[in-house]
Amino acid sequence: MATQAQNEVEVVLHRSENSPGTPGDGDVRWLDEPEQRAWRAWLRGYRLLMISLEDGLVGSGVRMGEYEVLSMLAEVPGGRMRMSALADKVVQSRSRLTHTAKRLEGLGLVQRDRVVRDGRGVEVSVTPAGYDLLERTAPIHLETVRDCFVDQMSRAELLHMGEIMRRVIMATRERPEQGADAF
Secondary structure, three states: OOOHHHHHHHHHHEOOOOOOOOOOOOOOOOEOHHHHHHHHHHHHHHHHHHHHHHHHHOOOOOOHHHHHHHHHHHHOHHHEEEHHHHHHHHOOOHHHHHHHHHHHHHOOOEEEEEOOOOOOOEEEEEOHHHHHHHHHHHHHHHHHHHHHOHHHOOHHHHHHHHHHHHHHHHHHOOOHHHHHHHO
16 A cells, blocks of 8 residues: 555656646656656566565575675675775665675674775675575575566567666766766
């Protein structure tokens, strides 16, 4: 059941041609019906996909955001990355990533160390236990990704979706380096 706040947001996003405007809304680019349906479908689809991905990780001891941190680290040479760069890559605030890294460190899945080169930053690296967890959970996670996302479209649609999301990344980044991996 939608909350009143959700209904108000949906009303604000769309006005039909017959709907009266509100004072001062002359420059508002309201969504038409097809745009509104597409937007709502994307929002709901994203939320349901995230629920499925979380459900797939039940029993692993980590949540989706933590799994993403581990997998991003595992993909870079040496399994080590500066926290600030990792925060940009996983789209978490630096304080949120610090919290996530502390939890993963407490589970023995990552290790945090001062950057020796400059002494100012912190690097995080995957531990052998982190690699083991990824090895066990990756097949389950990938099955969910395939079932709920990749296999729901043709290869051409998938590649087109990737291109569209790269444009979204570039349009929403706050700093140029945040979109560096969008290409």
